Amino acid sequence: MDFEMPTRTWTRDNYLISTDPSIIPLDALNDIFASDDFHWGLPLPIEHLRTLVHKSICFALYEVTNVSAGDEHSNESQQRRKLIGFARWITDMVTVNYLTDVYILPEYRSKHLGAWMMECIDEVFTAMPHVRGMILIADRGSPTEALYRKYLAMVDLESPGFLMDRKGRGAVSQ
Structure with missing residues (x-):
C-alpha cells in the first residue's frame, strides 16, 4: 500500500x-536555490x-495577487502566485520527517511568514498518528534556531x- 499525504493549503x-x-x-525554486544566502x-x-x-512533502509559500483575465469589461479574475518561500520534508510519510531547505526571500522576512510556515508544518506533524520524530540541521545561534525551538x-x-x-x-564546499 502506497500512502500519499493529502494536499493541504x-x-x-x-x-x-x-x-x-x-x-x-x-524555475522560481531554482532561483531560490541559486541565491547567495x-x-x-x-x-x-x-x-x-x-x-x-x-x-x-513541500510547503511552498506564495504571495498571491489577483489579475484581470481578459479585457476591461470582464469580471473574471485569476490569481497569480509568486513563490517567496519554501520548506520540505524528506520523509517515509509515517514515522520520521527530516525538515530541510527552509527559506524565505529576504524582502519577505520580518512579516511573520516564517512563524506561520512553522505553524503549518507543526499542524501536519502533530496530525501524523505514528510519527516518531522530526529532525533538522540548523546553525547554532541563528534566528532559524530560535524559530524552530x-x-x-x-x-x-x-x-x-x-x-x-x-x-x-552536490554539497556546497565551505
Missing part, C-alpha cells in the same frame, strides 16, 4: 502555503528538481545521541 491575507507539488514553479545548496537540473519536489518545539539531540554528516558531490 493555508491562506493568510495575500499569502498562500500549499503542499501541492504540481503548482511549484521549478541559500548557502547549503545549489540549483539543480530541472528533472532532478522535479524529482526532489515530487518525492518530498519556538514554533516546532525542537530541542537538542539527547545524549548519547550525536549527529553525523558526510558531504556528497
Whole structure:
C-alpha cells in the first residue's frame, strides 16, 4: 500500500502555503536555490528538481495577487502566485520527517511568514498518528534556531545521541 499525504493549503491575507507539488514553479525554486544566502545548496537540473519536489512533502509559500483575465469589461479574475518561500520534508510519510531547505526571500522576512510556515508544518506533524520524530540541521545561534525551538518545539539531540554528516558531490564546499 502506497500512502500519499493529502494536499493541504493555508491562506493568510495575500499569502498562500500549499503542499501541492504540481503548482511549484521549478524555475522560481531554482532561483531560490541559486541565491547567495541559500548557502547549503545549489540549483539543480530541472528533472532532478522535479524529482526532489515530487518525492518530498513541500510547503511552498506564495504571495498571491489577483489579475484581470481578459479585457476591461470582464469580471473574471485569476490569481497569480509568486513563490517567496519554501520548506520540505524528506520523509517515509509515517514515522520520521527530516525538515530541510527552509527559506524565505529576504524582502519577505520580518512579516511573520516564517512563524506561520512553522505553524503549518507543526499542524501536519502533530496530525501524523505514528510519527516518531522530526529532525533538522540548523546553525547554532541563528534566528532559524530560535524559530524552530519556538514554533516546532525542537530541542537538542539527547545524549548519547550525536549527529553525523558526510558531504556528497552536490554539497556546497565551505
